[in-house]
Amino acid sequence: MRTIAARRYSACMDAPTSAPGGGAVAHLTDRKPTVSPERLIAQLNPPPTFTDVSFATYRPDPNEPSQAAAVESCRTFCAQAVERRAGKKKLFGKREVLPGVGLYLDGGFGVGKTHLLASIYYTLAGSGDGVASGPAAFATFGELTQLAGVFGFVECIDLLSEYVVVCIDEFELDDPGNTTLVSRMLSQLVERGVSIAATSNTLPEQLGEGRFAAQDFLREINTLAKIFTTVRIEGPDYRHRGLPPAPEPLTDEQVTELAAAVPGATLDEFDALCAHLATMHPSRYQALIEGVTEVFVTDVHQIDDQSVALRLVSLTDRLYDAGIPIVASGAKLDTIFSEEMLAGGYRKKYLRATSRLLALTAAGIQA
CATH class of the missing domain: 3.40.50 (Rossmann fold)
Structure with a gap:
């Protein structure tokens, strides 16, 4: 045949x-494409493959209870992100900015981490399950570091601080420079009330392991780990089922x-x-x-x-x-x-x- x-x-x-x-x-x-700063900002949204996803369209494997639990963790994160962004009411109607929260989706390949991350984006941006809060950003790790390179560190912080959540797909730390850059960037964003959601195949405390002298940057890596609540998602790669x-x-x-x-x-x-x-x-x-x-x-x-x-x-x-x-x-x-x-x-x-x-x-x- x-x-x-x-x-x-x-x-x-x-x-x-x-x-x-x-x-x-x-x-x-x-082809010799160029990418303007305006385009970098315009593409801070999920890729076309995940345009129509939501928590409701995620299909947890009944044999992997961690997948259903991850959906609930994501919903809880969205609710917390809205509360933190709203701040704490003070005298005379003013509100105190509260630090954002962090969620880290860890798991193998093809367990739906990006689906859930995009669902967080759409939920908080107001086009998902109805917990609209404000502007949201979705970027790969490389796009995030490139954004800082184009706009400058301070300007990038000012830009992203307007968002209720920054979603980072396939979080990676490939060199010491990126370790320091991302650690400081996310720490400052969280202080300004921005919540951070990320996916990766490596636990936060193991980022950079085996790629450079991670012990020399242990402080930065530990700072990243403290930002996130880690949710482990188990299961086989859905892309290869059958x-x-x-x-x-x-x-x-x-x-x-x-x-x-x-x-x-x-x-x-x-x-x-x-x-x-x-x-x-x-x-x-x-x-x-x-x-x-x-x-x-x-x-x-x-x-x-x-x-x-x-x-x-x-x-x-x-x-x-x-x-x-x-x-x-x-x-x-x-x-x-x-x-x-x-x-x-x-x-x-x-x-x-x-x-x-x-x-x-x-x-x-x-x-």
Whole structure:
């Protein structure tokens, strides 16, 4: 029996080598996006994949009671965030600003952490379960650090202090500079009444572990840990429930033919794409893939450079957020991070990326 990918390939064997409409197939390597400060602010909301989520649409696994408990913890956090933001009433009608609260959703891959984080955003922003409180911000960890870089530390604090909650997806501490920056930023925001919700695969007190001399920055890491109440979410990766193993890759010729038949698709050679990613800050990757319907990549192979691998992780996250399928030739996408990398300090990042790559590949062969 032929695979889905083979049937799909066979169906378009007669497709032209140019894109529908007579134009050449587009390449991500030809795109040189810029991101203005205004755009950085405008994109402080959940990615398209999570546009319509809420606490009501989260489906806890009945075999994992921690998932239902996490929903209730998130609802409680929202109520507390509203109360803290409102402040304590004083004489003459004035209100005393109360420190914000922190919630840290910790768990493995595919247990719905981002779904719950986006639900917190929509609830407090007034478009979720009805606990509207005010403006809310949603950013990846990289977007948050980039925001501080663009606006400056003090200006970034002033900007974010207007929000009732700042939601940070996939909280990471990759270097000492970011450790100090984020620790001080979140501490000051909490003092100003902003509540913080975050997701990660690493407990707060273990952030940065295995990546740099974390003991030298123990004070900053402990400060972060004190901000959050940690809620652990157990369960298997929902993205892989019932999915077969990674599909056999197509040939370069098959991928090229398929790309030509898909409106809005891009086609790139793996090494050229990786080199292009190095020319821009990861905060531009969202703009890089804007308007793309499907990503086709030829000659995929295992990566032996950590910097290249981390940039690919960032691109994978943006593709997953946007729900853009991937079709590739060369090595299987669950083999591109070496065993040595998977045993290192960025292990959880690479495993998350592998999980998402497999989900996007499955979407690609079913398209």
